[in-house]
Amino acid sequence: MTKIVFIDYTGHETEVEATDGDSVMETALNNNIDGVVAECGGACACATCHVFVDDAFHTLTGEPDDMEDSMLDLATDRTERSRLSCQIQVRPELDGLRVTTPKFQG
Amino acid sequence: MPGAETKSVTIVGAGQAGLQVVLSLRRRGFSGRITLLGDENHLPYQRPPLSKAFLKGELEERRLYFKPATFYPDQGIDLHRSASVTRIDRSKRVVVTGNGREFGYDRLVLATGATPLRIPLPGSNRDGVCVLRGIDDAMALREFLLRDGRLVVVGGGYIGLEVASAARQLGRDVSVIERLPRVMSRVTSPVVSDFYLDLHRRHGVDIRLGETITGILGDDRVIGVRLGSGAELAATTVLVGVGVQPNQQIAAEAGLRCDNGILVDDGLRTSDPSIYAAGDCARRVFPDGHTLRLESVHGARDHGERIAANLAGDAVVPDDPPWFWSDQYDVKLQTAGLSTGFAELQVRGDPGTGHFSVLYFLNQELTAVDAVNDPSTFMAVKQLLKKQIRVTANEVRDPKLELKALLPATTQRKATQ
Numbered sequence: 014m015t016k017i018v019f020i021d022y023t024g025h026e027t028e029v030e031a032t033d034g035d036s037v038m039e040t041a042l043n044n045n046i047d048g049v050v051a052e053c054g055g056a057c058a059c060a061t062c063h064v065f066v067d068d069a070f071h072t073l074t075g076e077p078d079d080m081e082d083s084m085l086d087l088a089t090d091r092t093e094r095s096r097l098s099c100q101i102q103v104r105p106e107l108d109g110l111r112v113t114t115p116k117f118q119g
Numbered sequence: 120m121p122g123a124e125t126k127s128v129t130i131v132g133a134g135q136a137g138l139q140v141v142l143s144l145r146r147r148g149f150s151g152r153i154t155l156l157g158d159e160n161h162l163p164y165q166r167p168p169l170s171k172a173f174l175k176g177e178l179e180e181r182r183l184y185f186k187p188a189t190f191y192p193d194q195g196i197d198l199h200r201s202a203s204v205t206r207i208d209r210s211k212r213v214v215v216t217g218n219g220r221e222f223g224y225d226r227l228v229l230a231t232g233a234t235p236l237r238i239p240l241p242g243s244n245r246d247g248v249c250v251l252r253g254i255d256d257a258m259a260l261r262e263f264l265l266r267d268g269r270l271v272v273v274g275g276g277y278i279g280l281e282v283a284s285a286a287r288q289l290g291r292d293v294s295v296i297e298r299l300p301r302v303m304s305r306v307t308s309p310v311v312s313d314f315y316l317d318l319h320r321r322h323g324v325d326i327r328l329g330e331t332i333t334g335i336l337g338d339d340r341v342i343g344v345r346l347g348s349g350a351e352l353a354a355t356t357v358l359v360g361v362g363v364q365p366n367q368q369i370a371a372e373a374g375l376r377c378d379n380g381i382l383v384d385d386g387l388r389t390s391d392p393s394i395y396a397a398g399d400c401a402r403r404v405f406p407d408g409h410t411l412r413l414e415s416v417h418g419a420r421d422h423g424e425r426i427a428a429n430l431a432g433d434a435v436v437p438d439d440p441p442w443f444w445s446d447q448y449d450v451k452l453q454t455a456g457l458s459t460g461f462a463e464l465q466v467r468g469d470p471g472t473g474h475f476s477v478l479y480f481l482n483q484e485l486t487a488v489d490a491v492n493d494p495s496t497f498m499a500v501k502q503l504l505k506k507q508i509r510v511t512a513n514e515v516r517d518p519k520l521e522l523k524a525l526l527p528a529t530t531q532r533k534a535t536q
Contacts, residue, residue: 035182043187047146052420054165058444058453060498080451083494087502087523 015108019046022116031103037112038062038099048114055099060084061118062098063091067111074101074110089117125225125430126151131204131214131369132230133157135165135416136398138185139423140228145194147431153196154222156214158203161254162188167416169257170281171446175288176261180254204231207373209391214369226393226430229370229381230423233363233399233414238273242335248357251278260358264289268355271295271344273332275302277445279360280315284447287322294325294352296332296344305362306443308458310477311489314470315447322448363414365400378402380412386435387426395429397422411457415443440504453497456487456504463512467496476500478515485510499523 014030017040021027031040041049041062050061057080066074074096077085081100085091098112128144130137133155141155157163164183172178191198199222206215213221235250237243249260260282264270270286272279275297283293295302301312302319319326327346334345335357343353367377376382376390380402387395387403398419402412421439428436442455450473458464461479468475476496479487485504490497499522503510510525 039182042185045190053416053444054167056167056171056444056446056451058451059442080492080494084498086495087498087526 015103015105015110017103017107018109018111019044019048020111020113021046021048022114033103033105035103036099037064037101037103037110038097040103041098041114046114048118049098050118051099052119053099057081057084057097057100059119060088060097063088063115063118064096064098064112065092065094065115066096066101067113068094070107070110073106089115125149127154127224128152128226128228128430129154129156129214129222129224130228130230131156132228132232132366132398132400133159133163133198133200134230134232134398134419136232136401136419136423137228137230138163139420140230140397140426141194141196142185143424143427144430145196147427147433149427149431151225154224155191155196155198156202156204156216156222157198157200159253159255160201162186162200163198164254165416166252167444169254170251170278171285173254174257174261174264174282174285176265183254204369207369207394209373209394212393224393226395228426229389229394229396229400230398230419231366231369231396231400233365235359235363236361238332238359238361240332240335242337242341243359245335245337245341246339247337247341247355248335248359250359251282252363260356263356264291266355268292269294269353270356270358271352271354272358272360273344274360274362275299275326275328276305276360276362277303279358280319280447281445282358282360283319283324284322287324288448292325293323294327294354295319296330296346297326297328298331300329302326302328307454307489308461308464308477308479310464310466310470311452311491314475314491318448318450363399365402365412367400370394370396370400378410380410382410386429387422388429395426397426413441415441417442440501442501450492451494453490453494454488455490455497455501456485458487458489461486465512465516467518468493478512480512483511483513485512485515496522499526502526 017031019027029044052061053059162184203217204214205217213223269292272295286293331347336343365380367381370381371377381396383396383401399414440456445452458479463480465478474492476490476493488500
């Protein structure tokens with residue numbers, strides 16, 4: 014099990030146990046994290062699972078590929094820490110991962 | 120807060136639409152009783168991967184579930200699986216399942232989905248002749264696809280072509296038989312149809328246009344199909360993907376108005392104000408008289424959210440343009456808006472590169488987009504439609520103009536809270 018901390022836009026933190034191999038998006042839905050909508054269910058088709066990855070994990074989670082990068086193009090308040098959480102796979106090295114959900118998705 | 124008189128909501132159908140009603144009701148603070156009746160034995164699950172990653176064996180069943188099993192008792196949702204509703208008794212305000220069990224309601228939501236059409240031919244029930252709607256269908260189809268053999272797909276629509284793509288990726292030989300002169304003709308323009316025809320042919324799919332199936336060959340098990348032209352094709356598996364019919368029988372038998380779908384108003388109410396319908400089974404009647412029945416995740420979610428808002432006594436949810444996606448090979452199609460009846464189209468980009476979009480216009484105004492491996496254009500048009508920003512064909516004729524430049528600098532987004 015890998016711990017992930019979701020932080021909502023007000024700063025409220027929720028720590029959850031994630032299953033390795035699941036995406037960060039699936040982890041959010043399975044734990045009722047409201048800040049992730051995930052309309053398409055993880056197909057990288059809707060950009061409603063936008064999160065900001067904590068600086069300390071930026072290198073481990075990596076950069077978005079071209080498709081994800083374009084999907085994020087119009088995301089609200091996009092920063093260089095922006096990722097679609099359906100495209101980040103949970104693995105042991107990500108233990109303690111902290112991601113912040115935006116106020117608005119889509 | 121929820122209307123005081125609504126103490127219990129019963130939902131028939133635990134697919135995308137039914138589940139959305141549940142999620143939205145609880146998120147909006149509805150604290151009454153929620154009963155969710157699903158006719159399958161699985162936890163409520165998402166269907167899109169059934170013709171994609173799940174079919175290829177890349178996604179375990181657990182990952183199809185919207186929520187883990189603990190969610191339902193934790194949220195006070197009375198989930199019943201394998202509960203197939205056969206009758207609505209409007210005078211008693213109960214629904215009745217096949218084994219005689221009754222569930223009462225103050226408000227009822229019909230989210231009964233749709234059933235794949237079968238081809239009316241002798242032999243269409245032979246072993247190896249499949250349709251694809253649920254997990255069980257997908258597992259049966261995968262079982263066949265993992266063996267050596269030939270797949271014949273009847274129908275060149277989304278389901279047929281996604282399955283053809285998955286089957287090619289699993290190494291199967293595939294033929295697609297399409298009655299009309301182009302693939303995906305119900306949902307897109309010839310430009311996009313031609314691109315997908317070429318894509319599949321390049322991946323080795325034998326696509327036959329303007330061709331029909333006149334017979335299914337074999338004894339217990341399918342061994343082939345006979346075509347309208349008289350030719351015979353060997354097949355170990357036949358996937359029939361020729362569309363669906365809405366599941367409206369219990370509604371019609373209860374006297375609710377139906378016409379190729381359960382008819383609902385802007386609030387998704389049927390002709391009985393205590394009963395709503397959502398998702399594939401619902402046909403929305405707009406104030407101007409036109410009607411629309413969608414078969415999509417977006418439609419199901421949108422209906423579910425609207426019904427929950429209505430039941431919870433919240434403000435009306437603004438209209439969101441329909442959108443859809445399809446994954447075939449390494450190509451992602453994303454559509455927004457409805458291109459039906461378009462008067463003009465513009466192609467942005469070169470289909471030969473594998474990245475392009477088609478914009479559709481009616482009365483000079485942008486109404487829809489089909490984006491092929493072009494998410495930027497998709498996202499921009501989706502936002503323009505959502506914000507009801509009027510865009511004319513002339514305004515965007517310049518291929519160098521970026522569509523997102525037409526959006527206001529700060530745009531209102533979907534609240535997550």
